Amino acid sequence: MEHLWAVVMAGGSGTRFWPSSRAAKPKQLLPLADREGTGETLLAATVRRLAGMVPPERVVVVLAERLVEATAAALPEVPRENLLAEPIGRNTAPCVGWACAWVRRRDPDAVVAVLAADHHIADEEGYRAVIAKAVGAAERGELVTIGIRPTRPETGYGYVEVGDAIGGGVHRVVRFVEKPTRERAEEFLATKKFLWNSGSFFFRADRMLDEIRKSLPQLADTLDALDEAAKAGNETERVRALYPEIRGISIDHGVMEKADGVAVVPGDFGWSDVGSWQTAWELAGKDDAGNAARGEVVLVDAKGCLVLGDGRRVVAVVGVEDLVVVDTPDAVLVVPREQSQRVRDVVEALQKRGRTDVV
């Protein structure tokens, strides 16, 4: 695997973990599945999981410019030059394209693992075994995705329909399906032929760049210009100039769904996209009453709560069940666990009030 590179997509902002997540500190920079209390961020865990497969010098992180410092702090072992700063978000196709171009310059035989920066994997050994299969297929020239075996009729994810086995635990993809209705999601679950599209991809860098030239020729031209700029030593300046002109499109829509010979490796390793405080509670270590608490917390007759203090302030929670209480230096959130997706309403209200300092 000496040609395996990891491209971690860390461009997301998101508001689902307010008040812990902010524009300047998005989800991937939070220790949201930090069962051992080491403070490991989702991003650091993403890189650590690849230990033994991808050394830090072959980890590339594509991220927003404003997050460079915080990301470098979270990943001290990754060379600073491997942090590719996008001046503006343009969805995942430009992100993947730029990373592939950047990597191919350094390693013409590079195989790239494109990974989300903010997911959680419970069974890391199982995960690495699946990765190994995906990398094997990618080395053989396939465009590979990992599909997660569904455990519920989830309507929040895209799906992948699994086709014939092509050896090595790999299957042909029949088609990608967008977020389904509840009814269709239940059908998908029943047929057992559909997997969740987890958003991680594996391919040779040169193969992906070929696909981009076919499906997104304008992007391919931009990437050519960046290759030229790199030779001239002014890639950063050119990225700043060219990025705003690029059309925003996802790698799924822009490339994978159009390409021939896409493969999928079914995976079953306790994947979670850590979508809400509810999920953070599910992933956290809990006491006998089902409370997950961090910081200087006083619980009196509390059950099933997630209580996150900032470490210094006291957070006292008395006589409540299934509540999320998150305390940060400038904001406090109280919301029932089952309603934690409504955090976005709070962020909207604060934006309307002009309180962008706390979102």
Add this chain to the structure above:
Amino acid sequence: MEHLWAVVMAGGSGTRFWPSSRAAKPKQLLPLADREGTGETLLAATVRRLAGMVPPERVVVVLAERLVEATAAALPEVPRENLLAEPIGRNTAPCVGWACAWVRRRDPDAVVAVLAADHHIADEEGYRAVIAKAVGAAERGELVTIGIRPTRPETGYGYVEVGDAIGGGVHRVVRFVEKPTRERAEEFLATKKFLWNSGSFFFRADRMLDEIRKSLPQLADTLDALDEAAKAGNETERVRALYPEIRGISIDHGVMEKADGVAVVPGDFGWSDVGSWQTAWELAGKDDAGNAARGEVVLVDAKGCLVLGDGRRVVAVVGVEDLVVVDTPDAVLVVPREQSQRVRDVVEALQKRGRTDVV
């Protein structure tokens, strides 16, 4: 009423309003019934209610030494020398005795109104009318208490049994009754002969000092010593030396219950002892959904909540009912309104942890 003095008992500490109330900032120094949002403390309201009857120069506040600065700040119009600092709490009899001695030195014909610093009165005009009756009886030499018409079979208060009318809206007291069982409290409510003992008293200072000599001769000797010390100009030093030796006893038990010819004026002026966050919510101004909020608060689908921010930090409360959320610079509390008396469990837990800095 040129001989009427107010003696405000502001010695209490209490933990029922944690985290807003602290050892250094007890309940009477909080704006707990501040419907107009002016920030008026319960203590300041106690003094303001007497406007027109007792000028600031005739207001005396008996308080703990550590609260002198904060109390002076809450009552800037009251002369600093009128703040009588107890080096240690010894219940209310020594407090009332000292204040009577102090007042009598300045006005041998003084009539004293002994008032709690931390109660709320909804109908202030009605209150002043009742006070006027009580003062009239006190001028005629009676020991007078104000009894509140019960609105529920409360087991948390003492009661006064009302006897014959003696003119001027004043009745003889048959007896004082300690906090009753639920069953007795219901009987009391049914007979209509019992009033809540509100803990405010009216008498001539010299009459009370005579009663103290009869019932608490040791305290009377101490007060004599303080009169001597005042002449010698070292009252403060003598208070510090003598107070620790005084037996702690309440004015109710120590004097009022033993005295002959005690009178009561029934009152019905929206009295509250502001006993818990639940009461603070009841007294507060509320929005259409029954929420009382102060500070930078974001409410999303919240009902019947009391949410107190510290003014700068954002407090977001989503999808909950009847919850108390109190945010202070070093502590946050979340508790259902109906359980707000359990705040004391939090304070106990913090004391056990040695976190006396936050209680």
